[in-house]
Amino acid sequence: MSSEERKKTRVTLLDVARHANVSRATASLVLRKSPLVGSETRTRVEEAMRDLGYVYNIGAARLRVERSQIIGAIVPNLTNPFFAELLSGIEEIIGATGKVVILAKSGDRVEQQEMLLRRMREHGVDGVILCPAAHTESTLFEQITAWDMPVVQVLRHISFDMDYVGADYATGMRQAVDYLASLGHERIAFAVHGPVHSAYQERVDGFRDAMLSRGLDPSMLIRFPTQLGEIAQATHLLFDRATRPTAVICFNHLVALGLSAGLQDCGLTIGRDLSLIGFDDVADAEAIRPRLTSVSTGPVAIGEMAARLLVERIADPALPPRRLVNDTTLHIRQSCGRPN
Amino acid sequence: MSSEERKKTRVTLLDVARHANVSRATASLVLRKSPLVGSETRTRVEEAMRDLGYVYNIGAARLRVERSQIIGAIVPNLTNPFFAELLSGIEEIIGATGKVVILAKSGDRVEQQEMLLRRMREHGVDGVILCPAAHTESTLFEQITAWDMPVVQVLRHISFDMDYVGADYATGMRQAVDYLASLGHERIAFAVHGPVHSAYQERVDGFRDAMLSRGLDPSMLIRFPTQLGEIAQATHLLFDRATRPTAVICFNHLVALGLSAGLQDCGLTIGRDLSLIGFDDVADAEAIRPRLTSVSTGPVAIGEMAARLLVERIADPALPPRRLVNDTTLHIRQSCGRPN
DNA sequence: CTGAAAGCGCTTACAG
DNA sequence: CTGAAAGCGCTTACAG
Structure with a gap:
């Protein structure tokens, strides 16, 4: 079948209407389930659609109605x-x-x-x-x-x-900070990465506010690479500062995954040598070991x-x-x- | 602006044509970058489009040409x-x-x-x-x-x-089996899950063929839950049989993730107590510990x-x-x- | 409930 | 290079 013939083959609403012995308008009404059509007529039209293999052309409809779906x-x-x-x-x-x-x-x-x-x-x-x-x-x-x-x-x-x-990034950050503080942590780092945007800013601000309201130093912001594959090798960044954190909050799932791996590579035991909190908590979070304590945002x-x-x-x-x-x-x- | 007024607001190709003092046909030709239009005319039309904020209506075009893009x-x-x-x-x-x-x-x-x-x-x-x-x-x-x-x-x-x-699932399976065999493994299990389909079948067949061609018993097919969250707790299924595997090939990334976690929960050391091979090797694979040996399919x-x-x-x-x-x-x- | 007609925004020969 | 015209497949008053 050539593409010429195919084109002619297309079943249109008019074809359906003729096949069912009604007008195009009526067929259109059936299509849109209007109550104006009698049930006997409706059935006849619906059968015609099935028989002919009619497919509604949303694009054509859109030209009249302003709705593309x-x-x-x-x-x-x-x-x-x-x-x-x-x-x-x-x-x-x-x-x-x-x-x-x-x-x-x-x-x-x-x-x-x-x-x-x-x-x-x-x-x-x-x-x-x-x-x-x-x-x-x-x-x-x-x-x-x-x-x-x-x-x-x-x-x-x-x-x-x-x-x-x-x-609610701010609350999420507060939850993380409060939990760590309740365990006795004071030197808490925030491991960030990626470009700056509102969600980035809200997390950073949230971290800062939560730390300040507990009287803790909020200045340990540590930047990690954007690519997941590079985060683990950059784990040492956590320890390059004068003051060494006892706990780290991760910007998102990727950072958590990377640092979780990187800390193990350093021979550290997560939860004992250093506490780690994830953010976002996507499905994988359940499956890493040690199990990651994490703030869930519910994507x-x-x-x-x-x-x-x-x-x-x-x-x-x-x-x-x-x-x-x-x-x-x-x-x-x-x-x-x-x-x- | 009411939705009535808005509708009238829509800039059409005819508007563009009038604004540029050409016919609709010419404007259409410019749109589709036809060489039939003189460069001076082209520029004029393009300016008109910019001035009027014209947006091409693919849906309308599609009604004529059989291409929806x-x-x-x-x-x-x-x-x-x-x-x-x-x-x-x-x-x-x-x-x-x-x-x-x-x-x-x-x-x-x-x-x-x-x-x-x-x-x-x-x-x-x-x-x-x-x-x-x-x-x-x-x-x-x-x-x-x-x-x-x-x-x-x-x-x-x-x-x-x-x-x-x-x-190439068959080759992937062979690579996994050959590698394990080269390390000396004979009791190799295949941890599957999810519904049966061609890719499932090809992996199972591939496993079977690879095992048989090495003279190994291919009957250790072990079914795990479909949901990632349930796989880790089902790890014991690996050890419920008369013969205990020394190595496990995973059906896909999810099974690998789940078993990797589950084996650690059992207190086993992966790579020493039991060997584990993943399948699919999505980005996360790099980030679990111990690092997962895995067959990459390249999604x-x-x-x-x-x-x-x-x-x-x-x-x-x-x-x-x-x-x-x-x-x-x-x-x-x-x-x-x-x-x- | 139905039919005839106009129109949505484009493209495409066809004549000039 | 341009203009007038037909048509893609639908919906929507409007009159009956």
């Missing part, structure tokens, strides 16, 4: 399991509403992100869930407003005049919340902007002990 | 980092060709997969990359053919009359290959079906030693 999701990357879980939550909710999600990664590059937003607009997405690339200018907010495109920010924010769903739930928010935003663009912050919980396992 | 990707789940890496490869290549990918997960449920395929057809996807849900009937192949939809199977296959990209590369194949398939539907199998490599680290 497509939403976009832009994340910095896909290989970090944290984002994979986030996406899983997004897909779950969006899929359940009958919509479809276009996925793209920005690589934390602003120009790439700009290109992706344009491409998504060209595809007429009904809205997008955006985890803004690091260093995104806040002017992006004005652009988005001018485009009149529903957007919810996830995990990171550039403007609170736009919907935002994230985690799947955040993805679900963001998707629901976007759906509501699309339904009612006049809604005031909302800010949803998921609670964090400290999962106490085995990686912390008293200082020695 | 959308491709679909269906995977069993997103939280398994293996699939996340696969997707990353797919998105990379598809994005680079200017197309966009619709993402969905089947949850390894055949009906869900069917629904997703229909939804994607309604969106007029140019093709889909499908990791078939476990227990997919091979009749799906006939359906897909009847729909005349370009599909490449990835990781799992239901028919070789359709493009397929996967890993990112597989995703890239699948995307390229689909692009070629779309360009030329008459191409004979192809079967691409990515080489595996054994990464020797620290989790294996001599039997004792």
Whole structure:
């Protein structure tokens, strides 16, 4: 069958209507489950659709109705399991509403992100869930407003005049610091990595505030490499300072994984020689040894919340902007002990 | 601005044409970078597009040309980092060709997969990359053919009359078995889990063949729970048999992670008391201790290959079906030693 | 409940 | 190089 013939082969709503002996309008009503159609007629049309192998053409419909049933999701990357879980939550909710999600990664590059937003607009997405690339200018907010495109920010924010769903990083940090302090730790380091963005800043501020409110020195901020593979070898950075920490809070799952490995490589026993607290607590956290005490931010739930928010935003663009912050919980396992 | 006014606001190609004092046809030619347009005219039109904030409407264009620039990707789940890496490869290549990918997960449920395929057809996807849900009937192949939809199977296959990209599981298994045998192991177990599908079968067959060709007993197939969280507690299954293995090959990354943790919980030293080999070797593999010797299947590369194949398939539907199998490599680290 | 008609935003011959 | 026109597959009043 040549592509010429194939084209003619396409079954259209008009074909269905003729086959069922009704008008195109009626067939269209059946399609959209209108109550205006009699049940006998309805059945006849539905049979015709089945017989002919009719497939609804959403693209054509979209040209009339302003709804593409497509939403976009832009994340910095896909290989970090944290984002994979986030996406899983997004897909779950969006899929359940009958919509479809276009996925793209920005690589934390602003120009790439700009290109992706344009491409998504060209595809007429009904809205997008955006985890803004690091260093995104806040002017992006004005652009988005001018485009009149529903957007919810996830995990990171550039403007609170736009919907935002994230985690309560400040509380998470306080939970971690309080727990370590209760064990008797005073020299607590915060092991960070990656580019600076709102979530980065919130964690750092949260750490600082939590330390200060306990009268502890909040200045032990130690930077690790961005790539997971390089973190373990950089473990010595923890001990290069005049004062040596007795406990370390990790910026995220990757840092926790890397340091957990690196400390073992140094011959240290985690929980005895040094206490370690993870952050994000993705599924793998359960599976490393010693079991990692970790602050859970709930990426799947955040993805679900963001998707629901976007759906509501699309339904009612006049809604005031909302800010949803998921609670964090400290999962106490085995990686912390008293200082020695 | 009400939604009424907004609709009128939409800038169309006709607006651009008028603004630039050309016909709609000419504006369209500029859009598609046709050489038929003089450079002076081209510039004028491009300026008009910028001035007016014109956004190309791919959906409208699609109604005429049979190309949506959308491709679909269906995977069993997103939280398994293996699939996340696969997707990353797919998105990379598809994005680079200017197309966009619709993402969905089947949850390894055949009906869900069917629904997703229909939804994607309604969106007029140019093709889909499908990791078939476990227990997919091979009749799906006939359906897909009847729909005349370009599909490449990835990781799992239901028919070789359709493009397929996967890993060379048989060789991977042989590499693992040969390595263990060279260390002196004879009682080697294969720790499997999850539903049965072609990739499962190929690994099991590969294990069996590799064992047999070395004159070893291939019957130690041990089933573990599907959920990562439950694997560690099930570690005892390794020792419930009359003959106790001295080495274990893991079905995939999840099993490796779970058993690595579980063996440590049992107080065993991996590499001394028992040798362990992982499979898939996703990014995390580098970060567990003891370092896991593992067969790498290269999910990112597989995703890239699948995307390229689909692009070629779309360009030329008459191409004979192809079967691409990515080489595996054994990464020797620290989790294996001599039997004792 | 149904039919005829207009229109969504583009592309594509066809004439000039 | 340009203009006028038809058509892609749908939805939506409007009249009956």
